[in-house]
Amino acid sequence: MDNKSKQKSSANIYQIVWRWHFYAGIIFAPFLLILAITGAIYLFKPQIEGVLYEDYYNVIEQGEKLAPSEHIESVLDQFPEAQITSYRPGEERTRSAEVKISLNGESYTIFVNPYTADIIGKLNEKDRFIDRVEEFHGELMIGTVGDRIVELAACWTLLLVITGLYIWFPKTKKSPFGVIFPRFKKNKRILFRDLHAVSGAWLSLAIIFLVITGLLWSGFWGTKVQNLTTNAGIGYPPSIWVGSAPESTIQTKDIADVPWSAQTMPVPSSDQYGGFVPISIDDVVRITNDENIYPTYEVIYPSSPEGVFTISVFPPKAKDEATLHIDQYTGAILADYRYENYKPLGKLMAWGITVHKGLEYGVMNQIIGLIVCMGIVLLVISGLIMWWKRKPNNRLGAPTGPSIITKKRVTILLLLFSFVFPLVGLSVIFVFVLDWLILRRIPRLKQFFY
Amino acid sequence: MKKYAILCCCILLAACSANLVKEGSAELYHTEYPLELELDLPTKIAPKQVFSVRVLLIRNEVPINELEGVQLKVWKNEQPNRILESNLAYEKEGWYQTDLTLTEDGIYFLQVLASTDQSSILPTKRFIVGELSDEELNQLKQLEEKPDQESHHEHH
Numbered sequence: 001m002d003n004k005s006k007q008k009s010s011a012n013i014y015q016i017v018w019r020w021h022f023y024a025g026i027i028f029a030p031f032l033l034i035l036a037i038t039g040a041i042y043l044f045k046p047q048i049e050g051v052l053y054e055d056y057y058n059v060i061e062q063g064e065k066l067a068p069s070e071h072i073e074s075v076l077d078q079f080p081e082a083q084i085t086s087y088r089p090g091e092e093r094t095r096s097a098e099v100k101i102s103l104n105g106e107s108y109t110i111f112v113n114p115y116t117a118d119i120i121g122k123l124n125e126k127d128r129f130i131d132r133v134e135e136f137h138g139e140l141m142i143g144t145v146g147d148r149i150v151e152l153a154a155c156w157t158l159l160l161v162i163t164g165l166y167i168w169f170p171k172t173k174k175s176p177f178g179v180i181f182p183r184f185k186k187n188k189r190i191l192f193r194d195l196h197a198v199s200g201a202w203l204s205l206a207i208i209f210l211v212i213t214g215l216l217w218s219g220f221w222g223t224k225v226q227n228l229t230t231n232a233g234i235g236y237p238p239s240i241w242v243g244s245a246p247e248s249t250i251q252t253k254d255i256a257d258v259p260w261s262a263q264t265m266p267v268p269s270s271d272q273y274g275g276f277v278p279i280s281i282d283d284v285v286r287i288t289n290d291e292n293i294y295p296t297y298e299v300i301y302p303s304s305p306e307g308v309f310t311i312s313v314f315p316p317k318a319k320d321e322a323t324l325h326i327d328q329y330t331g332a333i334l335a336d337y338r339y340e341n342y343k344p345l346g347k348l349m350a351w352g353i354t355v356h357k358g359l360e361y362g363v364m365n366q367i368i369g370l371i372v373c374m375g376i377v378l379l380v381i382s383g384l385i386m387w388w389k390r391k392p393n394n395r396l397g398a399p400t401g402p403s404i405i406t407k408k409r410v411t412i413l414l415l416l417f418s419f420v421f422p423l424v425g426l427s428v429i430f431v432f433v434l435d436w437l438i439l440r441r442i443p444r445l446k447q448f449f450y
Numbered sequence: 451m452k453k454y455a456i457l458c459c460c461i462l463l464a465a466c467s468a469n470l471v472k473e474g475s476a477e478l479y480h481t482e483y484p485l486e487l488e489l490d491l492p493t494k495i496a497p498k499q500v501f502s503v504r505v506l507l508i509r510n511e512v513p514i515n516e517l518e519g520v521q522l523k524v525w526k527n528e529q530p531n532r533i534l535e536s537n538l539a540y541e542k543e544g545w546y547q548t549d550l551t552l553t554e555d556g557i558y559f560l561q562v563l564a565s566t567d568q569s570s571i572l573p574t575k576r577f578i579v580g581e582l583s584d585e586e587l588n589q590l591k592q593l594e595e596k597p598d599q600e601s602h603h604e605h606h
Contacts, residue, residue, distance in 0.1 A: 155503040223469055230471050232476030243471035249486045256576050257593070274491070274577035277559070283572060332484030340479035415457045422462075429458055 013410060015401025021163035022398050024156050027385065029380050031153035032067060036380075038137035039210075040373035042359040043366045045130045052129060056111040056121045061093045065114040066283045074117035075099045075110050082108075085303055087281055091295035098298075101214065138218075145170070145450050147219040148423065154211045155221070155421040167362070168197040189389065194380035203375045213352035216239065229345045235339040236346040239310075240323050250276045250329040255305050274327040278302070283331055284309050291336070296321040300329045304386045316359040318350035395448055436446050466552055483510040485569040487562060497555050497580045505538055509569065513553025520546050520564045527557040527576075531538055540560070555580030557590055561562045 023184060041048075050057070076082065082101035089098050096111045107125040112118070125131065132141070139146035171181045177183050179201075182194035214223050226242040229235025239245040256275030283298055288311050297313035311324040318339055325335040341349060354360035358369040391397040406413050418425030439445050490504035503522065507514040520538040524553035525531075552558065561574040582590065 078542065179583055183516075224467070227469055230473050233475070236477035238471050238476050243475060250573065254489075254575075258466065266584075275573060276573055276575050277508070279574070280574060287570075306537070327484065327571075330485070330573040332569050332571045333484070334484050335476070336482055337480065340461055409508070412457075419457075419460060 001315075001415060002392055003298055009407075012275070012402055015411070016404050016407060017166050018399045019401050020404070021160060021167060022387070024160050024163070024248070025184045025380075025383050026396070028156050028160070029154045029384055031150065032376060033156060033204045034140070034374040036152065036376035037152065038133050040370050041133050042130065042137055043076045043369045044375070045324075045357075046359075049130055053123070056123065057096055059090070059094055059096050059113050059115065059120070066117050068285045070117045071097045071114065072099060072281055075101065078119055079103055079110070080288060086301060087285075089285060089295075089296070090232050096120055096397050117439075119286055130249060144219060146336060151215065151218045151220055151222075151425060152214055154194060154218070154422045155424045158208060158421070158423065159417065161200070161207050162202045165204055166203050175320060179244045189237075189386075189439040192382050192386050192389070196379060196386060199375055199382070200379050203372060203379065206368075206372045207376065209352070210356055213349075214348050216353060220397050221421065229343075229349075234345045235349065236341045236342055237323075237335070239325065239335065240337060245310060245325045246327050246334040248327045249332065249334070252306060255329070278328045279309075279326075279331045284311075285334070287331055290323065291324065291333070293324065294321050297322070308334060315355065316362070318347070318360060321350060398449065400450070443445045473598065483568065484565060485509050485514070485566060485571045487564070487571060489560075489562065489571060489573070489575055491560070491575070491577055495552070495577065495579045498553050500549050500551050500553060503538070503550055503560065504541070505564075507564055508542050508544055509566065514564075515542075515544060516540050517546075517564060517566065520562070522548060522550075523561045524550065524552070524562070525559055526554065527559065527586075527593070534604065552579050555582065556586055557582065557593070591606050 024098060033118040046183050070157060072087065075084070079101060079273050082103045084099060085102050085107070086098075088098040090098075095114075097114045099110045099112060101108050109123045109125065111120040111123070113120055135141045137150075137152060150429060165397065168179070178190070178194055178198070180198065182198045205436065216225060223242060224233060230238055230242055235241075254276055256277050281299065288297060289292060289298065294312060294313045294315045296315055297311050301310055301313040307328060309326040311322065311326065313320070313322050315321065321339045321342075323335070323337045324333055326332070327334050339347065339350060355365060356369075358366040404414065414428065415425075418428055439449055486508050488506040488508075488525060490502075491508075492501050495501050505520070507517060514531050517540070520540075521537040522538055523535040524536075528562070534550075534552075536550065539549045541547045556579055557576065558579055559574050559576055563572050564570070576593070
């Protein structure tokens with residue numbers, strides 16, 4: 001190719017990349033705003049909940065704490081119809097114990113004074129503010145469909161960053177202004193362009209990090225990655241994100257029976273009405289404490305006769321994570337998965353998630369996260385302003401250029417990306433079909449979009 | 451065009467691939483080999499008659515032989531402070547045994563305590579001696595409905 005053709009080819013690629021960046025930006029702008037704003041709030045979950053639930057959490061130390069079984073008994077005395085789902089001992093001398101129950105189809109946390117077994121308060125899980133923020137962040141509060149939309153937006157954000165970096169990358173200029181520093185002294189158009197492009201370049205790595213670590217626990221891509229890595233023995237052990245817990249080792253036939261009716265049964269004998277009974281919560285807590293598990297752990301009760309007690313703790317630092325499965329009849333530890341037992345990708349993912357949530361490095365982590373969220377809001381708003389100022393009447397104002405298919409290498413890169421992120425792939429296929437069947441064939445639509 | 455169609459099919463296949471953790475994947479990670487037991491009690495136990503309690507201890511399908519400190523605790527329902535304690539003696543091939551006599555009819559609990567360096571167990575089995583009175587039948591019904599209550603027995 002001679003110089004002139006090379007320049008023209010380059011210019012075409014630039015137009016194609018810019019065009020894709022434009023469309024992705026316009027379509028996913030609202031979702032990015034939602035993710036950034038809800039994420040910024042969620043970053044401060046510990047502080048927010050510390051204030052909201054101060055009266056539930058704090059107790060006055062008085063002597064020795066009562067046994068966990070007494071806390072449970074106190075809850076069952078107050079709520080006889082309740083099903084206990086989990087127990088969380090207080091991690092400090094001044095912290096209440098928490099008993100989670102299921103009652104009339106609702107889930108509640110009952111806060112118990114560990115010294116007196118008095119009930120301090122009852123909180124419906126539906127009323128937890130931060131949980132609602134998290135739901136909005138992860139799935140727009142509309143369940144699986146919401147999860148897929150958020151995932152799609154997150155994956156497209158990667159394309160936005162990649163295309164954005166290509167557009168930003170200085171081709172000829174040697175000055176750092178407009179590349180590393182914004183130009184404040186020129187006109188408004190250049191200012192908005194620089195606020196968008198320069199901030200974008202600075203934030204690009206952080207945004208990519210947030211997207212990838214956030215995708216790790218998404219319902220589609222995240223689950224696939226977790227399955228792949230767990231199955232390959234390079235990720236998390238099973239039962240932490242994906243896969244099931246082991247079952248209790250006592251055979252079902254040897255377990256003490258389900259509720260028995262006095263009217264219809266003959267006189268019971270050992271083999272009919274005898275059987276193994278679950279170990280006490282006191283033993284479960286003692287076994288857990290003997291294993292030096294990080295103090296904010298939760299004991300999840302078995303949900304079936306074959307099930308196990310699961311000890312689960314996800315502390316601020318990934319290195320303190322632990323999941324234990326305890327046989328509900330023998331008290332034997334059937335599985336013990338600490339951070340040290342995660343394989344390399346599992347450790348990397350665990351660390352990535354705690355950094356994403358602003359937990360791993362304390363307040364600094366939260367503040368940096370907040371700055372990145374604010375940066376994302378700036379990116380979206382400056383992008384939208386740039387578009388609005390240039391938008392012609394009656395048309396979207398998308399950058400013009402040849403179709404991506406005219407550039408084989410770019411198309412193949414897109415397809416490879418789509419293979420790694422299938423939701424993007426599906427959306428690209430959808431867009432091409434929509435374009436071919438409808439947009440290009442209806443003159444008004446064609447005029448608006450092109 | 452054909453090339454793109456094939457690539458698109460690959461994308462669809464990748465998207466639709468199965469989402470499952472393989473059985474046996476747990477073996478690729480840190481694995482615990484817990485102590486397991488089988489407990490042999492006679493089907494019918496009469497009061498004031500000697501009966502044999504036999505326990506098989508195994509770990510990773512291998513019988514545990516000559517383990518010291520294998521203990522037994524027995525108590526009657528509603529009398530958690532009156533505990534009968536006994537040691538189980540090694541018989542052979544992972545089996546441990548002791549003889550017991552219980553004087554009263556009723557609902558009883560039997561707990562086996564066994565520990566190795568790597569694993570500890572403390573399973574409790576409920577069983578019946580002789581015939582149950584009406585009151586005891588009611589107690590049994592309550593125990594069935596609220597299995598947590600019987601775990602108030604403190605072993606300190």
